[in-house]
Amino acid sequence: MNLLLLDDADFVAADRVILRDRRLTHMQEVHRAESGDRMRVGRLGGLMGEGRLLRLDANEAELQVSFDQAPPAKLPLTLLLALPRPKMLRRVLQTVAAMGVPRLVLLNSYRVEKSFWQTPFLEPDAVREQLILGLEQARDTVLPEVIIEKRFKPFVEDRLPALAAGSLGLIGHPGPWPECPRALSEPVTLAIGPEGGWIPYEVEKLREAGLNPVQLGERILRVETAVTALLARLF
């Protein structure tokens, strides 16, 4: 936790918060914090700044806080991701939040096992928990928007063209495609497939929606690694 992220419910006054949850435990056990310690804080959806620990006991921590700094810029990106397996999903959500992706679409694909859609990790609170871990890691305060699309065809035919309008549309896909471009500053819509990749029909539909395949080399990367590698290359 590189940033102590606060939400409205934590505030007992404009410059005062009281914490009782996992953040308290983290302060006690990982940071071994003591009264007077200063730490970076952020207000969820708002500014970042500094907190001073006024009081820490077994049940709660009280901090005085002030905010004066904007969170880091987000990437100009909409990321479409075939729904990963549940364990990978949790890590990918953290990575997406940490890397500064502002909008994530979790999408069905032929190679997404149907059972993946049943995972409790897709519940809004579970998604939010992982996103917050990513924001705390990277020092950001703004939650990415997460859109869940269980049906590939209607999404790609009906909604994707408008979503991708005005952006460079790319599909990260192993194969004989152009190399993934580098150091872009324009908006990008990037689609990353499941383990095993998009099937040809899906690539065709994504192309019709204006996205074109690019590759990162012959190595097949896990989804989480591919997300990080593509974003680091693109921006």
Add this chain to the structure above:
Amino acid sequence: MNLLLLDDADFVAADRVILRDRRLTHMQEVHRAESGDRMRVGRLGGLMGEGRLLRLDANEAELQVSFDQAPPAKLPLTLLLALPRPKMLRRVLQTVAAMGVPRLVLLNSYRVEKSFWQTPFLEPDAVREQLILGLEQARDTVLPEVIIEKRFKPFVEDRLPALAAGSLGLIGHPGPWPECPRALSEPVTLAIGPEGGWIPYEVEKLREAGLNPVQLGERILRVETAVTALLARLF
């Protein structure tokens, strides 16, 4: 597993292997393989090619194999990594192997907890297991060399200058440094610090050995994410 990786002990003839371990289970449970199925195979340290499943029963699988393709090129890189916490270490080893790092030095740092050096995941067999998972993921056959250096100062003073000679020496380090360069083709020696970063003394010693800090932006990334992002940017 995108590549079935074989070692000498698997061969019962020049073109025939028998498998009884986790690879058998994987074929049965994940691939639901049947006699006659073809799959990509690689010989550890050697070529890649194709296998044909001759026989699969509860106890063993027999394949006919042929090899005709070189594994993918490695990156021109020596990666120095402050020893990550054990759980992260396992994933980082997979990532390092998957991304094509040929040489990894696991190094001490002030911010590496002493207990991390006691983990069974540093045993040679445990390291090798994770590296093999990375090779199987990415389709590569050549194990990275892993060097374990429990003492920072003697390594950085006495061995690093020779190890880094003739390469561009970089330290991935948050702060007011030049941006990490892109699309290099020259050899690189890259040092990535622990959670919390190298301390100033360590940065100074690394600089004396010819490495210079570069940054990827203001976001603080987990070690595994930082490794992937830096390699994707550099090469």
